Amino acid sequence: MYDAIVIGARCAGAPVAMLLARQGYRVLLVDKARFPVDIMSGLLVHPRGTALLKRWGVLDDVLATGCPQLHSATFDLGPIELKASFHPVDEVDFTCAPRRYLLDPILVAAAVEAGAEFRDNTTVQELLMDEDGCITGIRARTAQGTTVTEKARIVIGADGVHSFVARTVKPEAYHVNPILSCGYYGFFRDVTVPGPKAYIRPYRFAVCIPTNDNLMLVGAQWPIEDFARIRTDVPTHFYKLMGQIPELATQVRREKQVGRFIGTGHVPNFFHKPYGPGWALVGDAGYHKDPILGQGIADALEDAAMLAKALTRGLSGETIMEEALAEYERERNEICLPQYQIAIQFATLAPPPPDMQTLLSVIAADPEESTRYLGVLQRTVPVAEFFAPEHIASLMARATVSLTA
Known part of the structure; x- marks a missing residue:
């Protein structure tokens, strides 16, 4: 019997498996694809993500693939061009964009090195359930076409926005917005x-x-x-x-x-309740937003770290698993909701109103403010801090001075 079975071996699932295995837990990691393979996905790993890759000891392997280090970003709004350096996270001040057929196997290899068992080309067909409705394991078809049954203390759905696990357990959805x-x-x-x-x-x-x-x-x-x-x-x-x-x-x-x-054209916007009896969701299976800000990979890595921390507390008996996962949901939502709301605004693709255009022109003229604004978009500067009324008033005052000068 495994401590955890992780379904989906990409940017959320592989790190969860790695982090749990590093704590000594017996972990099975499965994916329906035969690795290595590309997938439909953005590539950008914001500094929040590159900092985690460094902390986990895999960033050098990622950079060795030849993907360039990217230290700044530019937003061209036609009459306004805003260029800024990335806000550093744990002294990592760059992003990178590795192809997924290169990045994902690196993460899987780290999980395997930590002690996780990996099976690719394995399709989960059923979640096993006891008489009380608790998920107890999986039934899957292997690469050889045979059917296997595996049991675990918890089954983790890291299988993307169209998650089989989520479709099976039917989690509560909230903060739902239409496809934009x-x-x-x-x-x-x-x-x-x-x-x-x-x-x-x-x-x-x-x-x-x-x-x-x-x-x-x-x-x-x-x-x-x-x-x-x-x-x-x-x-x-x-x-x-x-x-x-x-x-x-x-x-x-x-x-x-x-x-x-x-x-x-299917990029839904939602939060799922990410846990229940015997199961948990991570990455796009638990929370998904329009990809316009390129936050998906960094979000998945960060989400994996938060979930692994909660699972370690629950599996070790430090606290009741349900309480540990409820705290994970609270932490995830507190961190992700402000960025989610910004992504929804950007995804409408509506032109900025005149006052926002004025604000952006002031920000673009100030390298320090430009870096802080980019920090908001990359989720390293709190939204509430940057858009505090007194800060916005001070920026708009500069525009008034400029117009009257």
Whole structure:
């Protein structure tokens, strides 16, 4: 019998397995894919995430893949360009964007090295349940086509936004918002935009992020209302958007594309109650938001650390498991909700109102304030602190002085 079975071996599941195994627990980590394999996902790992990778001893392996260190980001709003350095976290002041077929196996290898058992190409078909409704294990189909049954003290769903575990246990959903945007991205050669760089236009969004092999991830987002039209001819709509941004029009061209376009119109916004009798949820299975701010990987890593801490308290008997997981939910929500609300605002793709444009112009003219604002977006500067009325009033006063000078 295992202490924990983790379903999903990506940026949430593999670290949970690793952290529990490092505490001496017997952990089984399974994934339906055959590793290594790419997945539809953003690549950016904000400094919150790179700091955790360093703490866990895997950052050097990630950087050894050749993904560049990225120390600043730029937001191009047309008349306003805001460039800022990343706010450091535990002395780590850069982000990176490794391809997922490289990053995920590194995280799995760390889990295996810690003592976790890993089975890829293994599809979970059923969650086992006792007569009281408590999840007790899994029934799965292996790579050889045989059916196996495994038992555990807790089963963890780290299996993404379309989580099989969540569909089975039917957790309470809250802070639910409608789907707001759709998006597609591709990889391109010989794009020299200093990235990451975001281009914010009325009801349009584009982003450039350098990744492995000297490639640039170039992504585009539109309002969800446009999805039915865009999906019928993604290249035409993608290149039309790029053509509206002079800096990209001359660089992002069909002949430079490597591979196909990847994207979706299903990017839900929700929180799930992340635990119940014998089960827990982590990463996108437990909390998901529009990817416009590129926070998904850092959120998954941080969520994994919080859940592993709670599970260690529960499995060790330090506290009742239900109480430990209730504290995990409270901590997760307190940390994530402000950022979630900002992502929802950005995902509407509506142009900033005039007062916000004025504020952004003041911020863009001040490198220190620009770095703090980027810290808000990367969740290292508290939203309430930056947008405190007295701070915003002081910034707006600068605009008044500028206009009257």
